[in-house]
Amino acid sequence: MVISQKKSKGYAIASNKNMAWQLLNKPIFFSVLFLSIFGVVMIYSASSYSAELTYGDSFFFARKQIVGIILGLISLFIIYNIDYKKFAKYYKWALIISLVLLALVFVPFLSVSNYGATRWIGFGSFTIQPSEIAKFGLVLFCAGYLSKKYSQMHKFCTLIPVLVAGGLMCVLIMLEPNMSITMCVGATFVFMLFMGGAKIKHLGLLAIPVLCIIPLLLMEPYRLERLIAFLDPWSNAQDEGFQLVQSLYSLGSGGLFGVGLFESRQKYLFLPFAESDFIFSIIGEELGLVGCLFIMAIFFVLIYYGFRVAKNASTRFGSLLACGITFVIAIQVIFNIAVVTGSIPPTGLPLPFISAGGTSIVVFLSAIGVLLNIDKQSKRDMQNYAFVPQR
C-alpha cells in the first residue's frame, strides 16, 4: 500500500527534471525519433533528383518532412502532457469528427484530388488526409466504447456499434477510393474487438462474408485484379505491375549490404513514389538486406514496447488505446513491406514515420504522444499506489 519499495528505487528523491526523464518511455520515444530522422535522410536520398526536376529544389520533400516532424513533435509533447483518461469521455466525438472529416472529402470546394482519387481536404496549399486521422479516431472510439462495455463483451449485440462505426468508416474511405487504408481500418477494428474481449466465435462470424468471396476469386482469379484495379486506381495508375517490378529491381540491386547511402539508381525516376509509398525499396537498395532488417527490428522494438505499454496500462481504456495505436503502426509497416516485396498487390500505404507525408507524420507522432502519456500515467499510478488496480 505504501510506496516505500519504490522509494528505494529512487523515484521519490528524483528531481522534477529527472522525474520527467524517468517517466519517459525511452525505447518508444527514441525509436520513433530515430525512424523520423532516418526518414528525412531517406526521403532526401530518394527524392532529390525528382524534386530537382519537378520543383527545382532537391530538398523539396525533405524540407516538407522536417516541417511535419517539427509540428508532429510539438503535438507529441502537448499531448504527452495531457492525461489520456480525459479522452475517454470524448470517444463518441472521436468517431463523429472522423466521419465528418471523411465526409468532407466529398464536399466539392474542400476536396483535393490527385492521381484519380479524392483523399485530401484543404484550403489552398494546406491539405490534410482525413483517413490518416480517422484510423486513430476509430481506435479512440473502440477503446472508449469497449472499455465501458467490457462486462457485456460476450454478447454479440455489444459488438454491433463498433461494427457499424467501423463499417461506415470503411465505406467512406473505400469511396475515396483508398483500398489500402480501408483494409487497414478493417483490420484495426477487428483487432480492437479482439482485444476488447469479443468472443472468438463472434469474430469468426465476421470472417463468413470474407470466406464467401474466396471461392468466387478461386474460380476466376482475374476478379481479384479487377477488384483492386477498380477500387484503387492510384496503385494502378501506371501499367499494372510497373511499380512492383521497379521495387523488386531496387531491392534486388541492394543485395546484402546495399549500394550505399545516396547511391540508389532506381530513384532516377524509375521507381514511382520512391519518397513515399516505396521508400522501403530505396532503403533496401541503398542499405541492403541488413539495412532492411535493422529498420524492421526497430519497428518491432516499437511494437513490442507499445504492447508493453498496453499490458502495463493502469486502465482498460489505456490498455486498449495503447494496443490500438501500436496495432495501427504494426499493420501499416506490414502492409507497406508486403507491398514493396510483391507479397500482396500494390496499394498506396505509407511506411509510418519514414515515408514522406505531412499528415501522416504529424498524426503518428501525436499518437505516439498518447502512447507515451499512457505509459507515464501507468508509471505514476504504480508510484502512487504500488498495486495493480483491481476491477
Place this chain on the structure above:
Amino acid sequence: MKTTFSLLSIHKRLLTALVVIAFIFMALFARLFFVQIIYGKTYSARAVDQWTRDLPLEAKRGSIFDRNGNALAVCQTTYNVYVRPNAVKDATSVARVLSDVLGVSFEKAYTLCSTKGVSEALVKMQATEAQMQAIVDANALGVYFSQNIQRYYPYGDLLTQVLGYLSIDNQGQSGLEAFYDYYLKGINGKALTEGDLIGRELDDNLVQYLPSIDGNSLYTSLDLSLQVALENVLEVIMQKQEAKGAYGILMNPNTGEILAMSNKPSFDLNNVPRDDLTTMLDQSKNKTVVDVYEPGSTFKILTMAAALEENITTENEVFYDPGYRIVDGDRIKCWRTIGHGSQTLTEGFCNSCNSVFMDLALRLGTDKFYEYLEKFGVNSTTEIDFLGESSGILMPISQVKNVDLARIGFGHAVAVTMVGLLTAISSIINGGTSITPSFVNSIVASNGQTISLKNNASKRVVSESTSARIRAMMSQAVNKQEIRSFVPGYDIGGKTGTAQKYENGVIASGKYVSSFIGIYPAEKPEYILLIAVDEPSAGAYYGSLVAAPYGKMFFEQMFSILNIPPQDLEADLEKMEKNIVVPNLVGKGLATAVSELIECGLQYEIQGEGEIVQNQLLPAGSLTYKDDIVLLIT
C-alpha cells in the same frame, strides 16, 4: 468473472497478437531475403539494363574508288545545328553568328533563339565541319550540334545504278553499295551512358566507349574519265534518238574488269527520289546486269564462233540470200527483204545477213549449237560482283525445232543480259578463254589491310585461231562496211544488232533495242564496248544507224582520254575519201530519189506508200560506203 473479460485475458490476447505480428515480420524478412539475395542478381542485372542507354557510335562507311584512286562514294560528316532558347543568353549576338556562318536570315535566327517555351529548335541541317567550328569559335551559348555521317557521291548523277544508293539508315539498297554492304558498313560502336527513366544523362555519368570500326573501302576497276565519256555519249543518245533508255558497258575482254558502265535515265545519288518509288526502283536498276533482252545480230558472233570452231564453214564459202530462208516450211525473212544476193561468209557477217546464220545454226544442229552456247555462258550468270544478276535464257533443248534453231542463229528466240553477251563475246575474241566480269579489284580495310579479288579459273571456250578469225571479221565489218563506227587511224572491230522487243510475250511493233559491240584494238582487243539504245524513236532503229555512231563517238573520246595515237592515219583518210556522201533526197519524187541513189552506188529500201520522199536515213551529207542502204520514207 466468467462473463467479464479480465485484464489477464487482455494480456493473453496481447501476447497472441505480438506473436502473430512477429511471425508476419519473419515471413516478410524471409520474402526480403528471397528478393534481395536469391533473386537479387537477376533483378539487378535487369535493372542495369534499364539504367544504361547504349548510343550507337556510327562506323564510317567505306569509300568507293575508281582504278586511279578517284573517290566515287565517300562519307561526309555533317552537323545539324540546334538552339535551345532557354540556354541562349544573348539572342541578338547568337542570331548574328548563326546568320553570318550558316547563311540563314538574321530574323529567322533571332526568332528561333528567342522563342520561349520551345526546348530545342533546328536552325540548319547538314552544316559543314568548318561552319560548326566557326560557331564554336564564336562561343555562341545555347547552340548545339548533332553529328551525322552522310554518304556523299562527289559526281552525283554518275554510275547511279552501279554504285547504288543507301537507305535512310545507311544500308546499301542496290548496286555495289548493296553487294559489298557487309564490307563497306563497318562495325558500329557503342557509348554506354547512364540515364534516368526517360534517358536524361546523369550528372556524374561515366560514358564508356566501345569504339566503332570503320568500313572497308572498295577499289574498283572503273575509270572515272571513261565513265564520264560514256555517260555523256549516252546522254547524247537519249536526246538525239529520243530513246526510252540507253546503256553502255566498257570492259577489258581479257580480265573482265569493268571500266565503265552506265544506264540512262538515272538520278543524282545525292538526291535519291525516295518519294517517287516507281522512278526510284526503275532508275536504280542496273538493267545491263539485271534485265535480259533479245540481242539480235550481235549474237551472230557466237553463232559464227561455234561454226568456225566446228569447221563447218570457211570465210570464203559463198552463200546466197534471196532475202529469206524457208525452214521446215516456214519462211524466215532476212532483215533486208530484197536479199543480199551472193556473198562470202565474211561478207555475210559484215552484211549481218540472217540467212547465212540460219544456215550455220542448222548445220551445227541443236545439240552442238547448245553445247557452244552453254560454253559461252548464255544460259547462266556471269558471276559478276553485283546483286540481282539475271541468267540468260535459252529454250529448253527438247523443245527446239529447226525454225527456232535458225532464229537463235541470228540472235532471236534467245535472251541474254547485256553484260552476259559482252562476257560471252569477250571470251571469244580474247583468244578464247572464259572470263568473269567484275567491278572490284581490291578491298582495303581501315587499318590498311588489303584483300585482292582475283578472277580465277578461266577455261578455254574456242581456239586461238577461231578467236583471231572472229576478230578479223569484226574488224572488217567496221573497216569495210560500218563506216559509222569507223575512226580513221584506229583498228576498231564491231558488230551491230537490232532486236525486237517483246511485251507480254508478243512482239511489240515498232519497239526495238538497237545495239553496237565494238572491240579495240581489233588485232588484240583491250577494250570491248557495248552501246544499246532502248526504243529509239527519232526515226531510225537499225543498230548501225542508232548505236554504231555513238560507239564511234565514245571510242574517239576514249582515244583522246587515254592518249592513244592513230596509226596509218593517212591510209584510212584516203579510204574515207573514197566513201560516198549521201545526197539530199527529201522532197524529191520517189523515182528520182531511187535513180540518184543508184548513181551514187547506194542501195535503197522504201517505207510507206507515198510518192514523195518525206524523210531519208541516212541523212543527207553523211558518209557511207558502197552498196549501203538508204531508207526512204514516203
